[in-house]
Amino acid sequence: MTIEPTELEKAVLLKVSGRMDAENAHEFEQACEQWITRGAKHLIADLGGLQYVSSMGLRSFLSVAQKLQSASGSLILCRLNGLPRQVFELTRLIGLFPVFDSEQQAIAAL
Amino acid sequence: MDPAARRLTLPARVESVAVFRDFVRSGAVAAEVPAEELEKLDLVLEEILMNIARYAYVPGTGAAEVAVAADGPGRVSVEIADWGNAFNPLEVEPPDFSRGLAERPIGGLGVFLIRSLVSSIDYRREADRNILSFGFPGPG
Numbered sequence: 001m002t003i004e005p006t007e008l009e010k011a012v013l014l015k016v017s018g019r020m021d022a023e024n025a026h027e028f029e030q031a032c033e034q035w036i037t038r039g040a041k042h043l044i045a046d047l048g049g050l051q052y053v054s055s056m057g058l059r060s061f062l063s064v065a066q067k068l069q070s071a072s073g074s075l076i077l078c079r080l081n082g083l084p085r086q087v088f089e090l091t092r093l094i095g096l097f098p099v100f101d102s103e104q105q106a107i108a109a110l
Numbered sequence: 111m112d113p114a115a116r117r118l119t120l121p122a123r124v125e126s127v128a129v130f131r132d133f134v135r136s137g138a139v140a141a142e143v144p145a146e147e148l149e150k151l152d153l154v155l156e157e158i159l160m161n162i163a164r165y166a167y168v169p170g171t172g173a174a175e176v177a178v179a180a181d182g183p184g185r186v187s188v189e190i191a192d193w194g195n196a197f198n199p200l201e202v203e204p205p206d207f208s209r210g211l212a213e214r215p216i217g218g219l220g221v222f223l224i225r226s227l228v229s230s231i232d233y234r235r236e237a238d239r240n241i242l243s244f245g246f247p248g249p250g
Contacts, residue, residue, distance in 0.1 A: 022124050022160050054156045055220035090226045091219045096211045
């Protein structure tokens with residue numbers, strides 16, 4: 001899994017690619033927490049390059065979103081496709097996150 | 111389980127998941143499971159192995175054994191055994207989907223995913239072993 005961050009005006013965009021599994025899901029959570037500590041209120045996860053996510057990854061998404069929500073921020077997802085989308089749908093997490101088809105739409109929503 | 115099934119035993123740790131994954135994938139490819147199903151198979155396997163690593167043993171101890179056999183055209187049956195505490199993951203309560211983000215519990219999603227992606231699943235306790243067997247691919 002790779003995570004490429006870009007600082008935007010109102011949010012930090014994290015481009016997540018590869019496989020998020022039991023071995024590395026904590027890396028995503030840590031990356032998000034570092035941005036939250038540095039004052040980021042909204043994080044946009046671009047999942048267009050994410051091929052795979054297991055329940056350990058879902059746990060990280062939930063935990064980050066709960067932290068941001070309690071600080072009046074949000075975790076926004078975009079370009080959720082393929083198996084990761086199916087996993088979010090099966091576990092009905094899809095309704096708990098704002099999900100957009102593109103980065104532009106996610107940014108415009110802020 | 112088919113006596114011709116291939117078997118692999120490794121420590122029940124997160125570091126073993128990738129080795130088990132490659133082992134089960136090679137069995138699935140030999141059984142002509144469609145390529146687009148293989149990541150779902152990885153997912154079922156990871157969820158089961160992580161449950162064993164976390165709940166069957168004191169974390170970091172114990173072993174898991176995985177067996178894989180062809181089960182008709184494009185299908186496999188997989189059996190995963192451990193020697194840990196009796197634990198039937200099929201008795202885990204389903205997640206409470208009615209809760210909003212702030213109250214949504216973080217656990218319980220793994221077993222739900224497993225059930226959603228297999229065609230059949232069965233647990234049995236045999237002597238000192240937990241044995242979970244499933245058929246793959248599932249319906250969707």
